[in-house]
Amino acid sequence: MSNKHLTHLNENGEANMVDVTEKSVTSRTATAEGYISMSTPTLAMIAAGEHKKGDVFAVARIAGIQAAKKCADLIPLCHPLMLSKVQVDFEIDEVNSQVKVISLCKLTGQTGVEMEALTAVSVACLTLFDMCKAVDPAMEIHGIKVMTKVGGKSGQWERSITC
Template identity: 50%
Template structure:
């Protein structure tokens, strides 16, 4: 395991200094899954939720969250994203929706947190828009699926449970 770069030699939290790192093209893909009652799933699928189009609202929330990750996560660097995309993969048999976020940037630091934040925010938005129908919804599997770029290169999750 690598050294903790957000801790200085005296144990204080710090933002990592990336000044000397080269600018490279980086990308990350993450997911979240939201589980719900079958009736809730059907209302979302059929656009029957009174608050409006749940998935399009969640897509916008995910993109906005990716762009504002440094406001949520204290030691993240503010990044000028070049791409953010949120997609939905309904799983009718399990009354679940898998959310996948892809984010890209040309920068000196990674973009994993932006992808994870986008997926999480999209899932939270679905919950918010549907909580009047189903307070038992569960958000699971917020995981990084893959990342590329930077010194450590490409990494892909090999967990078969994650898509």
């Protein structure tokens, strides 16, 4: 466990939005990933673009991008950010019958974009679930995590295999 203190609590232990006024404006980037496991026929159907609802990846991509932009509306103590880039990508893993969802968020500002990257992945996974639940209600979302962050006082961080 780290020696760092929880920044979202004030001296009285109350919830507190962190004051970033004095922080330097730097380029900041974060990536996140998550997975949605599903039946083999469901994965084959969406990979082939044969879902009756249309291109589920296109809808989930837009949902993830929109979610990153709305992160401060969803997570109470997040700062509203002027994102300069949000990217959501999908990798089909036929061996494990799952889709890996990857997000990238960037900005130039005073606070990081990890929460936006996590929100993009989460909502993209939820959208895939929503669009496919009628044919596969047993789908499972899992493994959502920050993979990298760059910028700010703490510099660069990358998830190690042992994290």
